[in-house]
Amino acid sequence: MKIKSVCELTGLTDRTIRYYIEEKLISPLYTENYLGRKTYNFSDRDIKDLNDIAVLRKFDFTLDEIKSVINDAETSKEILSNVKDRTAQTVLDNQNKLSVLSQISTEKVYTVAELAEELSKASLDLPEHKENIKTNNLKTALSVLKTIIIIAVVWLPIVLSLFVVIISINDYHYPVFEPVAILLTIASFLPSIAVLIVSKTKLKWKKIARRILLGFCVLSIPISFFMSFGIVSRSETTDFRNYRDFDADCLANRNVVFQELFPNWPHYFENVKQADGSYKTVYLDSNYYYHYYQGFDYTYDIYAEWPLSEDEYTKEVKRATAVFVKNIENKTYNYKFAKLIKGKYHCLVLYSGDEPFTKATDNYDYIIFAYNDENNTVRYIYCDSLENGADQPYYLELDW
Numbered sequence: 144m145k146i147k148s149v150c151e152l153t154g155l156t157d158r159t160i161r162y163y164i165e166e167k168l169i170s171p172l173y174t175e176n177y178l179g180r181k182t183y184n185f186s187d188r189d190i191k192d193l194n195d196i197a198v199l200r201k202f203d204f205t206l207d208e209i210k211s212v213i214n215d216a217e218t219s220k221e222i223l224s225n226v227k228d229r230t231a232q233t234v235l236d237n238q239n240k241l242s243v244l245s246q247i248s249t250e251k252v253y254t255v256a257e258l259a260e261e262l263s264k265a266s267l268d269l270p271e272h273k274e275n276i277k278t279n280n281l282k283t284a285l286s287v288l289k290t291i292i293i294i295a296v297v298w299l300p301i302v303l304s305l306f307v308v309i310i311s312i313n314d315y316h317y318p319v320f321e322p323v324a325i326l327l328t329i330a331s332f333l334p335s336i337a338v339l340i341v342s343k344t345k346l347k348w349k350k351i352a353r354r355i356l357l358g359f360c361v362l363s364i365p366i367s368f369f370m371s372f373g374i375v376s377r378s379e380t381t382d383f384r385n386y387r388d389f390d391a392d393c394l395a396n397r398n399v400v401f402q403e404l405f406p407n408w409p410h411y412f413e414n415v416k417q418a419d420g421s422y423k424t425v426y427l428d429s430n431y432y433y434h435y436y437q438g439f440d441y442t443y444d445i446y447a448e449w450p451l452s453e454d455e456y457t458k459e460v461k462r463a464t465a466v467f468v469k470n471i472e473n474k475t476y477n478y479k480f481a482k483l484i485k486g487k488y489h490c491l492v493l494y495s496g497d498e499p500f501t502k503a504t505d506n507y508d509y510i511i512f513a514y515n516d517e518n519n520t521v522r523y524i525y526c527d528s529l530e531n532g533a534d535q536p537y538y539l540e541l542d543w
Contacts, residue, residue: 144185153193160193166206168196168213177342177353178293203229296360297335303364304328304371311375316390317433324373331367334359378435383411386447390435393443395525400475400493400510401445403466405523406459410449432537440529444537448522456519463512463521467491478510486543488513488522502535509536513543 150157163169164183171189173181199209204226211218312318338356341349378390386409395401411429414422429449436442451459470493471480478493485500492499496507511524526536 144190146183146185149185149190149193152190153197155193155197163193163196163206166210168206168210169193174345175342175349177297177338178290202226203233293357296357296364297338300335300360300363300367301332303368304332304374307368307371308374311372314390314392314437315375315378315435316388317378317380317385318375319377319379320375321373324370324376328367328370328374331363331370334363376436376438378433380433381431383409383429383431383447385433386411386431389433389443389445390437392437392441393435394441394527395443395445398510398525400466400470400478401525403470404463404510404512405445405447405525409447410451410455434537436530436534438530442528442530442534443526444534445525446522446537446541448520450518450520453519456514456521459521460514463514464491467493467512476508478508485513487515487517488543489516500539502539506530507536509538511538 146157146160149155149160153160164171169189169192171183171185173183175181196209204222208222208226212222334356338353338360341352341356387405387407389396409429409431410427411431412424412426415425417423427449430446431448432444432446434442434444467480470478475493476495478495481490481492481494481499483490483492483499490499490511490513493510494508496505496509499509499511506529507526508528509524509526511522511526513522513524514520522541524538526538528534528536
C-alpha cells in the first residue's frame with residue numbers, strides 16, 4: 144500500500160509517517176531509484192504499528208519511549224510509570240487552572256469547565272498529536288546538492304555527447320557519421336544506463352553497485368565527451384549538384400587561384416533537344432568529390448572531372464594554362480610550379496610542400512589542372528592540409 148492511502152487510513156500526515164520511518168519506529172519495504180528517492184510499500188502490519196504509535200502519542204509517550212518499548216518490552220514498566228507521573232502532574236496543573244476558572248461566572252453558554260468536562264469524557268477522541276519536526280536546513284541543502292550531483296553524473300555524458308554531435312552537424316555542410324565512434328560513444332553511456340537499471344532492482348547489494356557505477360559515470364564524462372567529437376568529424380559529398388558549395392570555414396572559398404581555375408558552371412549535364420521539341424537532361428560521365436576535415440587544423444580535397452567537346456576542350460586547356468602562367472608570373476602565394484605527365488594526363492601543378500605525386504608526409508597544398516587528349520577529359524583538383532600528413536592528397540588515389 145502506498146503512503147497516500149496510509150495517510151488516509153491512519154490520519155497521519157505524509158511528513159509524520161516519513162519522520163517515524165527516519166526514527167526507525169517502523170521499517171516498511173521500499174524501492175529506491177538512481178537518485179536515492181525511496182518509494183515505500185506499507186503492509187497491514189505497518190499500518191497497525193502506525194495506529195498503535197499514534198495512540199501512544201495521544202497520551203504523550205515520547206518517540207524515544209516508544210522506540211524503547213519496541214526494542215525491549217521490559218522497559219514498558221518504567222516508561223509507563225514515567226508517563227503516569229507526567230500525566231498526573233499535568234492533571235494537577237490543570238486542576239489548579241480549573242479551580243481558578245471555576246471562580247469565573249458561568250453565565251456564558253460555554254465555560255472552560257464545561258468544555259474540559261466534555262473533553263474528559265472521550266479521551267480516545269483526543270486530537271492527533273502534531274509532531275514538532277524541526278527542519279534541518281543543512282541536511283536539506285546537502286540532500287538537494289546530492290540529488291543535483293547524481294543527476295549530473297548520470298546524465299551529463301549523454302547530454303554533452305548530444306550537444307557535441309548537434310554542434311558538429313551544424314558545423315559541417317555534408318556531415319559524415321562514423322559508425323565506430325558512434326558505438327564507442329554509446330559504450331561510454333553503459334555506466335549511466337546500468338545505474339538506471341540497477342535502481343529498479345530489489346537486490347541487497349544495489350546500494351554498493353550504484354555507488355561503484357556512479358564512480359564509472361564520473362570517469363565516462365570526459366571519455367564520452369571526447370569520443371563524441373569523432374561521431375561527425377568530416378564533411379564529404381560526391382553529388383555534382385553540390386559543386387563549389389563548401390563548408391563556411393573551408394579556405395578554398397578565399398583562394399584566388401581556386402576561384403580562377405575551377406569553372407563557375409560545371410559541365411556535368413546537357414539539355415538535349417528531343418524530336419518533339421522538348422528537352423531532356425542528359426548527365427555526362429562526370430565525377431566530383433569534396434572532403435573537409437577540421438581537427439586541430441584543416442584538410443580539404445576538391446576534385447571535379449568531366450568530358451568536353453573538342454572545341455570546348457581546346458578552349459578550356461588554353462584558359463586553364465593561362466591561369467597557371469598568370470599566377471606563376473605574379474608569384475601568387477609563393478607556389479612552386481611543375482608540369483608533368485601522369486598516365487594519360489598532362490598535369491599543371493602549383494604546389495607547396497612535397498613534390499607532386501609523391502606520398503605526402505607533411506603539410507601540403509596542391510592545385511592541379513589535368514587534361515587527357517585522348518578523350519578530351521579535364522580534371523580540376525585542389526588539395527590543402529595543415530594536419531601534418533594525417534591525410535594523403537586525394538589525387539594520389541585517382542586512376543591516372
